[in-house]
Amino acid sequence: MKRAFPILAAVTALLLAYGFYLGQFVAPTERTMGEVQRIFYFHAPSGWTAFWLFFVNLAASVVYLVRRNLKADALAVAAAETGVVFCTVVLVTGPIWARPVWGIWWTWDIRLTSTLVLWLIYVSYLLLRRFSEGAQTPVLAAVLAIFGALDVPLVYFSIWFFRTQHPQPVIGNGGSLDPSMRPAFWMNVLAFSCFGALLCWARYRLELMQRQVHDAQALEALMDDTTESVKSVRGRAAS
């Protein structure tokens, strides 16, 4: 498994480079939006990566609650953190595109708002992890992850009731994405998914290592304490 990591890293670098090349140089310039449309090749793949990372977080949280497996919990942390990073990329690239095309940075439309609420929920998840200590953290965090996942459809429907301004989905049935743009788009979806998996994996290994270090330090402190107290008891006995 450990040998697979540099291989995935190399593949991801190649895919990202090729995806960048396709998106910036090969894909045609959009007729009405112009060059700024190319941000779409980063925006949509990041969104897709964030969503599947949040899904991994939910799955890992459920596995943790059922099995109490600490590795599942470490995966949940890693997925939530990397998911928040990709979600932030979505929320930052969106306005950069929207300003020249819509004339406004932000609008309270369904996709924008539900993505923002999703981001808020996962930031509060990370805050909870930071603020709670000890062995109860994984349980509380896993419970919150389930609540967050239950909230997502409700958020979506509540905002769906408002008028929507975001471009309709350009992928799937009746999608309006021009065929000449598809290779660049799908290559970037693949590249960003690999990138997300790579980051999540790195963070997961880091989390496991951190926990090992933490446990070792705790054990060491315990041992030191014992030897110190043994010495002091012996010292007192000798005097």
Place this chain on the structure above:
Amino acid sequence: MTPLWPITWASLAKDIRLEWRSKDAINSMLFFSLLVVVVFSFSFDPTAEESREIAGGLVWIAFLFSAVVALNQTWARELRNQVLDAYRVSPAPANALFLSKALGNFILVTLLETLMAPLFVIFYNLRSLGPAWLLIPVAVLGTWALVVNGTFFAAISLRTRSREIMLPLLLFPISIPAVQGMVEATRIILSGEGSARFWIVLLLTYDVVFTTACLGLFGTVLQAE
């Protein structure tokens, strides 16, 4: 397993009796929401005709903030003398404790709303152009939506550092659809434009989904060690 309702009732009666004798939570909530009413009135002209559009939002934000005051107190009492630990080792069902706390908060917040609603009507010159009786189901469903998750997240934030800050940080993101439902339904009813049915159904769905989730997961949170 001992039966659910007698224990729920016993615990609820105890909380209500304590609150009745001290009146700590209700007094601080009342004063807090009064402050919110006054502070909001400086940021815009509350009697203008346009303020009817935002009155729904205003009323609910005031109640949401005041509810957090009560929710933060929910479990504090049980921490003293290790009451919560005693509860954990007792054979009483965890959900009885949760239900009694959630119902207690529901009664408190409903009482606050009943007392504060006339004040809002007077200060903000409110008049309902739609069917005003619909505000009652909106208030009941909305209040339950706030307190059921609030009670649950208060139990979670109890286990964290700086727990008083943690509760709103956890509660507000999850409550966004409920708050939106309450605000929109109230706005539609007050302005008499269109039907609030979608929002009431949304609130009902939210209540059912999260009450089930809370009852399903409260035992896990209570026993988290």
